Amino acid sequence: MSHTIKAVNTGGMAFEIEQDGHTFTVDAGPSVGGKDQGPRPKALLLSGLAGCTGMDVASILSKMKMPYNTMTIEIDANLTDQHPRVYDKIHLQYIFKGDNLDHGKIEKAINLSQDKYCGVTAMLAKTADISYEVLTE
Structure with missing residues (x-):
């Protein structure tokens, strides 16, 4: 492709x-x-990351038959001070709302996205430390 x-x-x-x-x-x-x-073009990289991992996680959780009401992904990223300014730290918050959320399935879906499927994560990980946390409401 x-x-x-x-x-x-x-x-x-x-x-x-x-x-x-x-x-x-x-x-x-x-x-x-x-x-x-x-x-800004650089911030669109983060939008691409949120969309890429979000689509992965939504697809994986659907296959796992793990329903949720909403999934929100918030990203906080740090740019280096020197040119070329690149992201060196990226932190994602996956925020899920719903009843009877299965934390194990959520973690597994996110790990599969981060480690195997999300190409945007793979590209950005070459210059940035990427971390995440899961919040449920």
Whole structure:
């Protein structure tokens, strides 16, 4: 599988990105010449991580027949001070709400995502220490 991405500068620091039939804008903040018309490209890596692992975990828990009401993933990441600024620490919080949640199944699903299935985790782990915790409500 391959992806083709097209980025067109729409003025200033903004780019319209076309990806697999979807279009969105990335931009910089005003302090560096942007107009804040969209998310920052680097932060989209974290969005990709949340989506990738979230889809894995949802799929695995479905196969395990482990229902939940909601799953939320929150990410806190640290950027290095020196250029090129990269994420060196990434912490994920998987927050589950539901009745009779099976913590063992949740942990197993997350471990499978983190260690085997999520390609975004695998890529980011080359530069960052990735940790996670599970919270249930």
